Amino acid sequence: MATQQLPLRGSNKAPHWVWRGPEDNTTLPVFLDEVERTCRSVGKTDDKDFINASILYTDPSASELWKQLPAAKAASPVWANFKTQCFSYYPKSNVTNHYSPVHLEQAVQRLRMVPIHTLDDFGRYNRFIMAIGLDLRQE
Known part of the structure; x- marks a missing residue:
């Protein structure tokens, strides 16, 4: 039986991550989880x-950096150490709480202007508020 191979880089089945700016920092943990699942x-x-x-x-610039990380070059590399070292270069990439009470107040102010006419409208509202509320509840 032939062993399965990882998807080719750039294929629609392959995980990918590109850093274009600080807004991409929060997607790094998701990318690393997808890599592990794919493997x-x-x-x-x-x-x-x-x-x-x-x-x-990952993108070429991150790839060049990550190849040089001590955890990547170790004789017996440890995945958790590698992830920690990656996170250290991307501020707020491993933050568990993404929202503050101010975010909730702003969301309520903005969403009170949006009419809810259908169940789909309510679902969008509910998912948005719950994402913030559940994150705040973890604090």
Whole structure:
């Protein structure tokens, strides 16, 4: 039986991450989780596999940096250490709380102007408010 391979870089099945500015910092943990899931889906479960795939699937500038990280160059690399080192270069990338009470107040002020006529309208409103509320509840 042939072993499964990781998807080709740039394919629609491959994870990808491009840093264009600070707004992309919060998507880094999602990208790294997708890389791990993608590796596991083809039977690659070694930390070195996760690290190599992360370097492969990110943009060239991040790839050059990540190749030089001590965790990537270690004889026995540790995925958790690699992720921590990556996060250190992208401020707020591993922040668990993304919202403050001010965000909730602003959302309520903005959304009170939007009429709710259908169940879909209510669903959009509810998802938006719940995302902020549940994040604040974790504090």
